[in-house]
Amino acid sequence: MTSTSTPYHHGDLRAACLRAARELLEEDGSAALSLRAVARRAGVSATAPYRHYADREALVSAVAAEGYGELAVALTAAHPAPRTPEDLSRVAVAYVRFALDHPALFRAMFAEPCDPTDPDRAAATAAMRQYVRAIVTGVYPHADPDALATAVWAVVHGLAFLHLDGKLDTTSPETVTTQVRTAVEALLAR
Secondary structure: OOOOOOOOOOOOHHHHHHHHHHHHHHHHOHHHOOHHHHHHHHOOOOOHHHHOOOOHHHHHHHHHHHHHHHHHHHHHHHOOOOOOHHHHHHHHHHHHHHHHHOHHHHHHHHOOOOOOOOHHHHHHHHHHHHHHHHHHHHHOOOOOHHHHHHHHHHHHHHHHHHHHOOOOOOOOHHHHHHHHHHHHHHHHOO
16 A cells, blocks of 8 residues: 655745745735645645745735845835935835836735734834835935834835826836826925
């Protein structure tokens, strides 16, 4: 008689699960994301993802943390050391562009319930807060950095979701750039 159980082995189960989760998000949105679906997509047993993720929220938290890292790279590429309002506008445009280029990932990062105790997610969100705070401190050294960072992030984040949800014109990259740039400039006008 042949045994149906085989020893557990996967080269990098965590990475395979994250890759499968992101593929499912991009294809079908968050409704299709479950640990069982991730296991199927990754080609592992239905229980294998539980070796790394206690539940769906833990998996979404891991996806979100990965997304925050990618967002940080995109923002830094837009301007590595913003010091002027125009630099800040370029970073804001990059934030909205990231949302439009990766809508399912962006929604997972910001609209999906995540595990608030997940250390990777907590570190990633703290890094994003610190990044925004550092930008506004560099551009507006005499302003209240926490209040201005919150205001800037809220406006830019709102613009990202307004564009994603079709409430603002996304017919061309230039249109999006103009809308975001002018909104941020209006917010920061003194």
